[in-house]
Amino acid sequence: MKFFIDTANLAQIKEAHEMGVLDGVTTNPSLMAKEGITGHDNIINHYKAICEITDGDVSAEVIATTYDEIVAEGLALAKLHERIVVKVPMIKDGIKAIKYFTSKGIKTNCTLVFSAGQALLAAKAGATYVSPFVGRLDDVSTDGIQLIEDIRLIFDNYGYETQILAASVRHPMHIIQCAKIGSDVITGPLSAIAALLKHPLTDTGLAQFLADYQKGANKA
C-alpha cells in the first residue's frame, strides 16, 4: 500500500521522505492556506517545491468548476512537473474533464468522493486515483472504512485500474483498516503515519536490551 502525506508543509513532507516511506503527496486549497500559501504564483511555486522533495505523485487541485476552465487549469498544472497529478472535484464537469485528461495521458485524482456511485463514475472516466474521504464520513456518523470496502469490491468485480486513495485518514487505525481491505493508497497527516511506529512493548523491550548490553559491557 502506498503512503501519501496530506499536507503542504514542506518540513513534514521532508521528514516523511527521509523516513523512506513516502510514496507521494496530496494537497488541497485548505492545506495550502493553512501554510500561508496564497495567490496563484505562490501556489504554483509551492507545487514545484513539493515536487523537488518527493519522487512520488503530487496532487495539485484545480480551483475551476466548469469543464473548459478545469481543462485549462489542469493542463497548466500538469506542465509544471511530470509527477503532478491533476486533482479534480467530483462534479459533472469534473468527470468530463477527467475523461479528457485520461485521453491525453494526464494523471488525475478525483477528489471529494463520498459514495460508491461517485467512485464508480470516476473509474469509468479513467481517473488514476479516486479519493474517498474516510474521516469526513466518520465525522457525520457514516462508516468511512465501509466505503473503502465497497469501492474495493466494485473495482475488483470489473477490473478497474483506478487506484483507491483513501483520503481524510486521521489516525493509525484508519491506515491499518485500509491496508486490511486492500486500499491502494492512503493519505493522511504525518502524525497518523508516525503513530504506526509506536508500541509501549517496543519501548520497554529496547530499554531492556540496551540496559542488558550495558551490564555486559561494564563486566568486560
Ligand code: E4P
Ligand atoms: C484529500 O486529498 C484531502 O486533501 C484530505 O485527505 C482531506 O482530509 P481532511 O478531512 O482531514 O481535511
